[in-house]
Amino acid sequence: MTQLIQNPVLTGFSPDASIIRVGDDYYMATSTFEWFPGVQIHHSRDMVHWRLLAYPLTRTSQLDLRGIPSSGGIWAPALSYDQGVFYLIYTVMAGRKGVFKDLRNFLVTATDIQGPWSEPVFLNGSGFDPFLFHDTDGRKWLFNMQWDFRKNHTRFGGIVMQEYDPAEERLTGPIRSIYKGTAIGVTEAPMVYKRNGYYYLLVAEGGTGINHAATLARSRHLEGPYETDPNYPLLTTHPYLDHPLQQSGHSSLVETQQGEWYMAHICARMLPGTRMNPLGRETSIQACRWTEEGWLELAHGSKLPALTVPAPALEPHPFSPMPAKDDFDAAELGLQYQTLRVPAEESWLSLRERPGYLRMRGRESLVSWHRQSLVARRIQHFQCVTETCVEFEPEHFMQMAGIVCYYDEADYYYLRITHDELRGKCIGVVRSQQGQYDEYIAHEISAAGWEQHYLRAVIDDRSLNFYASPDGREWKVIGPTLDMGALSDEYGGKLGFTGGMVGLCAQDLNGTDKHADFDYFLYEETKEKTKEKTKG
Incomplete structure (x- = not known):
């Protein structure tokens, strides 16, 4: 055949x-x-x-x-x-x-x-x-x-x-x-x-x-x-x-x-x-x-x-599929990942300091062209789910970590854990659209007492929804339904040449290198089952 x-x-x-x-x-x-x-x-x-x-x-x-x-x-x-x-x-x-x-x-x-x-x-x-x-x-x-x-x-x-x-x-x-x-x-x-x-x-x-x-x-x-x-x-x-x-x-x-x-x-x-x-x-x-x-x-x-x-008249030669879940047990990052502009160096990213975790030290903001702490992979499907679990104890609003859907510094969506002097530790969504920064403050939830923070992004064609959970079983919707179309080459006349990436990041704008520990990263093509799992 x-x-x-x-x-x-x-x-x-x-x-x-x-x-x-x-x-x-x-x-x-x-x-x-x-x-x-x-x-x-x-x-x-x-x-x-x-x-x-x-x-x-x-x-x-x-x-x-x-x-x-x-x-x-x-x-x-x-x-x-x-x-x-x-x-x-x-x-x-x-x-x-x-x-x-x-x-x-x-x-x-x-x-x-x-x-x-x-x-x-x-x-x-x-x-x-x-x-x-x-x-x-x-x-x-x-x-x-x-x-x-x-x-x-x-x-x-x-x-x-x-x-x-x-x-x-x-x-x-x-x-x-x-x-x-x-x-x-x-x-x-x-x-x-x-x-x-x-x-x-x-x-x-x-x-x-x-x-x-x-x-x-x-x-x-x-x-x-x-x-x-x-x-x-x-x-x-x-x-x-x-x-x-x-x-x-x-x-x-x-x-x-x-x-x-x-x-x-x-x-x-x-x-x-x-x-x-x-x-x-x-x-x-x-x-x-x-x-x-x-x-x-x-x-x-x-x-x-x-x-x-x-296809050409050649013997079939399939390769083993890449596992959907990366538990960060390897000594080096998998080939599916890239970092933004700078190499993955031990000074800010480590798989050795805490074996089985990706430790990321916060650095500059998501608009930086110099010293970001961001590890991401390509979004390859119109319907997919990405998920992680992170241990992170921010002490200031200048410290953040979480999961990001990123095109460039002008267009991204970020589900992040941070600390507010009035609300304490909280989880919320920030976005930048055509360079205009915004926070969905009304949709933030308290993460007081959470030792682990399960974070999830679900993409369904043009729709993106974020979720969070303290235990990986009961999930809460965080923020409104967002427009994946904004992470496109020609959105808003930007004339870019890349594509949507999804990954893990950390920022410490105080310059104190506050770290976040990510236990795993999952990326999986999905259909209706993901919507059912994340209801509520």
């Missing part, structure tokens, strides 16, 4: 996939933006089943995100392999507002996909979405889009290329502008492939919203001139706003062991009846075929992405 690829294959905030095959193994690198460690690497043996395998950028010498704006940081990593070496090219976006883009493009290498990865080599800063092409003659070439901030100029100034000298570890020779794109505009994310005497240039166009698309061009010479596929674009959901895989575009290609071709691409699933996508931009895979004229098209004969795709 033929296996089917069920799209999206990477759910929840996993955009800009760069896919490669090395022997019988398939790898995809995706963007992580302001979250640390940098760049997720997913692995598969059959392109149906995928697992999170590694993060290449694990040291601040490779990636320093302190002070990086939200939706800055790691943009569009490009993974490649040549002569026993893995190459990873990535952009660090330090400034993204206004006409300027303050960015630096880097290269790291490794002989094992799981590392260790090298210290970074600086390449250039002319534009983002870099890609390293290894030609058959042994020469290597860097491609990226050219950013143009000048008045009366198109911001996306086309695709440029320059040779990379691996012995000198630097770019060398002239910079050539090779492709200006099509009438769709916003040409970026170049990927280059060589087949049957042609160099194929795959680019993203139309921006990351509803006009997003993938376009193919080709040339007999690497430096061009490139002709565009007369039947462009190769992939798009424009103008079909009801298609379940919206914003499809930014893509990369891979050839299987049997010569089949597949394309990994960005996509977004919207909440029913809205243009909001709190799961963020995800990754899907499409089967492709080459035409007699030497152009590529989707195998099902449409420009629209398919939800189910015939």
Whole structure:
């Protein structure tokens, strides 16, 4: 029986996939933006089943995100392999507002996909979405889009290329502008492939919203001139706003062991009846075929992405699912977690001080770009429950800890334990919506005498509800029903690029490092049963 690829294959905030095959193994690198460690690497043996395998950028010498704006940081990593070496090219976006883009493009290498990865080599800063092409003659070439901030100029100034000298570890020779794109505009994310005497240039166009698309061009010479596929674009959901895989575009290609071709691409699933996508931009895979004229098209004969795709003729290779509940018994954080901008260091986060617990020391507020104590994972389902149990004894309103549903410093919901000089220890909900902070004071409850604080967040499509319990059996609703749509890329015109995260955090704005001990963290896809369990 033929296996089917069920799209999206990477759910929840996993955009800009760069896919490669090395022997019988398939790898995809995706963007992580302001979250640390940098760049997720997913692995598969059959392109149906995928697992999170590694993060290449694990040291601040490779990636320093302190002070990086939200939706800055790691943009569009490009993974490649040549002569026993893995190459990873990535952009660090330090400034993204206004006409300027303050960015630096880097290269790291490794002989094992799981590392260790090298210290970074600086390449250039002319534009983002870099890609390293290894030609058959042994020469290597860097491609990226050219950013143009000048008045009366198109911001996306086309695709440029320059040779990379691996012995000198630097770019060398002239910079050539090779492709200006099509009438769709916003040409970026170049990927280059060589087949049957042609160099194929795959680019993203139309921006990351509803006009997003993938376009193919080709040339007999690497430096061009490139002709565009007369039947462009190769992939798009424009103008079909009801298609379940919206914003499809930014893509990369891979050839299987049997010569089949597949394309990994960005996509977004919207909440029913809205243009909001709190799961963020995800990754899907499409089967492709080459035409007699030497152009590529989707195998099902449409420009629209398919939800189910015939898988390659490979043996099924499922992986063991990640347990829903993490009891924090391991010596290190699981791969599902990331921290915000800074590494998980023993100075503020410990799995050793109290075995079986995650001890987190409170630091700066949820709006900080520097020293937050926040550990989170991706929200991957429209219906899910997350839960924790925390021991925490705040002494001041400046000390807080709890569970947070977070997009960025402007948009989040926080179920937190704190202390008020009049009400004592209490549990309540705070929110920030488009940067406007608010507290649901009327919904707060007293936690006097509670030794443990069970906290729960239940997500049901657009609805988010928080609950608390002193014993994990009898739950109280805390706060009103909240709008998950606010944790979306384009909510309020923010034009972000990440997705909803849920996690654990602590703050001590007095600077006294008050700690909270989290006993476990549970994340589970749910349906109606969760609503029944949390009634009352």
